[in-house]
Amino acid sequence: MSAAGRSMGLRGYALLYLLFLYAPVILLPLFAFNDSAIIAFPLSGFTTAAFTQLWETPALHAAVWNSLKVGVAAALISTALGICAARAATRSRFPGKRPIMGLIMAPLVLPEIIIAVALLIVLVQLGMPLSLWTVALGHVLICTPFAVAILSSAFLALDQSLEEASLDLGETRVGTFFRVTLPLVAPGIVASLLISFTLSLDEFIIAFFLTGSDATLPVYIWSQLRFTAKLPSVMALGFLLLLFSLLLLIAAEWFRRRARRGAGDEGWI
Amino acid sequence: MNAPLIALDRVEKRFGAFTALHGVSAEIREGEFFSLLGPSGCGKTTLLRCIAGFEQPTGGEIRIDGGSMEGVPANRRPTNMVFQSYAIFPHLDVAQNVGYGLRRLGLKREEAARRVEEALAMVDLAGYGARPSGKLSGGQRQRVALARALVMRPRVLLLDEPLSALDKKLREQMQAELRRLQRAVGITFILVTHDQEEALIMSDRIAVMFDGRIAQVADSETLYRRPVSRRVAAFIGVMNFLEARVSAASGSGIEAEIEGLGRVALRAEQAPGGAAGALSAGVRPELLSLLWPGESAERTAEGVVEDVVYYGYMTDFAVRLDGMARPLTVSMRNAAGRRAPAKGERVRVGWSTESVVLLA
Numbered sequence: 001m002s003a004a005g006r007s008m009g010l011r012g013y014a015l016l017y018l019l020f021l022y023a024p025v026i027l028l029p030l031f032a033f034n035d036s037a038i039i040a041f042p043l044s045g046f047t048t049a050a051f052t053q054l055w056e057t058p059a060l061h062a063a064v065w066n067s068l069k070v071g072v073a074a075a076l077i078s079t080a081l082g083i084c085a086a087r088a089a090t091r092s093r094f095p096g097k098r099p100i101m102g103l104i105m106a107p108l109v110l111p112e113i114i115i116a117v118a119l120l121i122v123l124v125q126l127g128m129p130l131s132l133w134t135v136a137l138g139h140v141l142i143c144t145p146f147a148v149a150i151l152s153s154a155f156l157a158l159d160q161s162l163e164e165a166s167l168d169l170g171e172t173r174v175g176t177f178f179r180v181t182l183p184l185v186a187p188g189i190v191a192s193l194l195i196s197f198t199l200s201l202d203e204f205i206i207a208f209f210l211t212g213s214d215a216t217l218p219v220y221i222w223s224q225l226r227f228t229a230k231l232p233s234v235m236a237l238g239f240l241l242l243l244f245s246l247l248l249l250i251a252a253e254w255f256r257r258r259a260r261r262g263a264g265d266e267g268w269i
Numbered sequence: 270m271n272a273p274l275i276a277l278d279r280v281e282k283r284f285g286a287f288t289a290l291h292g293v294s295a296e297i298r299e300g301e302f303f304s305l306l307g308p309s310g311c312g313k314t315t316l317l318r319c320i321a322g323f324e325q326p327t328g329g330e331i332r333i334d335g336g337s338m339e340g341v342p343a344n345r346r347p348t349n350m351v352f353q354s355y356a357i358f359p360h361l362d363v364a365q366n367v368g369y370g371l372r373r374l375g376l377k378r379e380e381a382a383r384r385v386e387e388a389l390a391m392v393d394l395a396g397y398g399a400r401p402s403g404k405l406s407g408g409q410r411q412r413v414a415l416a417r418a419l420v421m422r423p424r425v426l427l428l429d430e431p432l433s434a435l436d437k438k439l440r441e442q443m444q445a446e447l448r449r450l451q452r453a454v455g456i457t458f459i460l461v462t463h464d465q466e467e468a469l470i471m472s473d474r475i476a477v478m479f480d481g482r483i484a485q486v487a488d489s490e491t492l493y494r495r496p497v498s499r500r501v502a503a504f505i506g507v508m509n510f511l512e513a514r515v516s517a518a519s520g521s522g523i524e525a526e527i528e529g530l531g532r533v534a535l536r537a538e539q540a541p542g543g544a545a546g547a548l549s550a551g552v553r554p555e556l557l558s559l560l561w562p563g564e565s566a567e568r569t570a571e572g573v574v575e576d577v578v579y580y581g582y583m584t585d586f587a588v589r590l591d592g593m594a595r596p597l598t599v600s601m602r603n604a605a606g607r608r609a610p611a612k613g614e615r616v617r618v619g620w621s622t623e624s625v626v627l628l629a
């Protein structure tokens with residue numbers, strides 16, 4: 001095959017791949033605005049009825065509220081843990097650092113269902129009632145590796161002599177952390193909060209296993225899939241969730257880049 | 270003579286199996302401009318960081334004002350540092366950078382502001398307080414770092430190659446300015462540099478370091494005229510080395526036979542490293558001269574010009590003296606009305622026994 005032919009082949013492959021990945025996503029808004037309860041072509045007409053219906057479903061509002069609570073808690077806790085772990089990973093040397101960091105990062109590659117089942121068993125054994133708190137706990141476990149990864153690169157980009165200069169000028173270690181380190185890794189912290197929140201917001205398996213009577217948004221969506229009549233509104237809900245997640249991720253990425261380039265000695269502004 | 274401000278007492282620093290400082294001892298006096306000079310990697314920064322408190326010596330002791338610094342963290346030492354990278358806080362403006370350390374001193378707001386203004390004026394940055402630090406030039410960042418340290422009124426100011434990032438013109442200007450500033454504030458400065466000329470120009474005394482050891486501590490002139498070893502001599506300026514053999518040495522004088530120059534009688538201080546192991550003689554190129562017919566000197570030798578390098582204000586001649594294998598460098602100032610000898614010409618070289626130093 002000629003070089004041009006190979007390049008054509010590759011391009012075709014990439015195109016098919018992207019289509020396969022995103023075509024279902026494009027179907028979401030199509031059917032969300034479709035004027036029919038049946039998810040099938042041809043489209044019958046345009047309506048925003050599904051969105052109006054969302055607005056009038058109290059159970060949905062409760063699920064959104066639950067997801068927000070879990071997301072905020074998971075984001076705050078995993079980012080706080082991430083700050084500590086990332087600082088230790090980039091600034092100190094201690095015995096067993098590699099295995100410890102490995103264990104912190106492991107949930108990144110463990111199947112979520114295993115984490116969920118394992119947590120469920122432990123919680124039941126401990127006699128802890130399932131609630132939004134247990135869901136948040138599970139989410140902290142899967143969000144922390146992301147927080148550590150993002151914050152580590154923010155700490156690495158931070159010129160160590162800035163912290164030394166602060167100490168040299170008489171500031172304590174704690175004071176240095178608040179006056180120099182924290183402001184300079186702030187974009188990384190914001191990125192970590194946003195990513196953790198987004199991960200928690202979209203997470204289904206752990207939430208499904210660990211929630212008590214309060215459903216989070218993905219669990220609510222799943223429960224609605226049984227009712228054919230509700231399909232358009234599920235589509236509408238999915239579409240909104242997608243938009244919101246995308247916005248969060250774009251913001252997170254913007255902050256993450258800023259953290260990596262901004263924390264050095266040059267060009268903060 | 271009063272007690273030293275800083276005493277380095279057999280300071281040793283190991284990084285794992287590597288020893289960066291092999292028991293360094295020196296005393297630095299109050300109000301002195303002291304330089305640590307040596308090639309890159311010889312341990313200058315490590316020693317400075319030990320004094321500042323960023324590294325803990327693995328042996329020996331550092332005393333400031335008579336008090337041991339062991340276990341005293343960097344933020345409680347009477348030292349301040351100008352970092353090689355300047356370490357200007359990027360999220361703070363110029364005034365906030367300079368005033369950073371004042372916050373913990375518990376000064377009144379107006380008093381702190383006044384001291385910041387004063388410090389900025391001292392480094393010629395008056396009125397720059399509100400500038401964001403990201404918009405400063407290299408020279409300005411350097412001044413901010415200096416003001417930020419000086420505003421703390423430290424007992425000792427530590428400077429790690431503060432001028433190495435500046436271009437030549439600015440560097441020369443800052444050398445003079447730093448020297449003037451040090452005299453004005455009277456604070457003890459310890460400057461780390463690998464630039465021998467910079468050290469000679471600025472310092473009261475210089476410690477020359479090689480491989481984690483101090484080879485010599487002396488004022489600029491002594492260091493230049495009477496280096497204790499061949500290695501120090503070669504590191505400071507340019508030196509001609511000639512083979513030498515000591516034939517007699519007593520408390521008052523030394524007799525030696527020097528390749529190309531013949532027998533000489535020297536005073537004992539002309540072998541600063543001791544006459545016993547001396548194997549070579551050193552003569553600075555500018556202490557040799559090419560003699561015109563009729564001119565005379567304490568001692569003369571004859572040879573052939575092998576090369577001429579013209580520098581504008583002076584010229585270097587490579588002259589091979591009769592009976593020598595390698596040429597010597599003779600530096601002459603270019604004066605009006607003097608014709609420089611050309612390559613291949615025979616010349617007389619004038620020298621004095623005073624300019625010879627015996628080296629191990």
Ligand SMILES: Nc1ncnc2c1ncn2[C@@H]1O[C@H](COP(=O)(O)OP(=O)(O)O)[C@@H](O)[C@H]1O
Nearest residue numbers: 284287289307308309310311312313314315316
């Ligand atoms: N933290 C460290 N860990 C290991 N080796 C170090 C460390 N800091 C400095 N060194 C080594 O110590 C030697 C002296 O370094 P340094 O004091 O920075 O030299 P200089 O400032 O004279 O160029 C170098 O060989 C350097 O590699």
Ligand SMILES: [Mg+2]
Nearest residue numbers: 310313314315
């Ligand atoms: Mg150095």
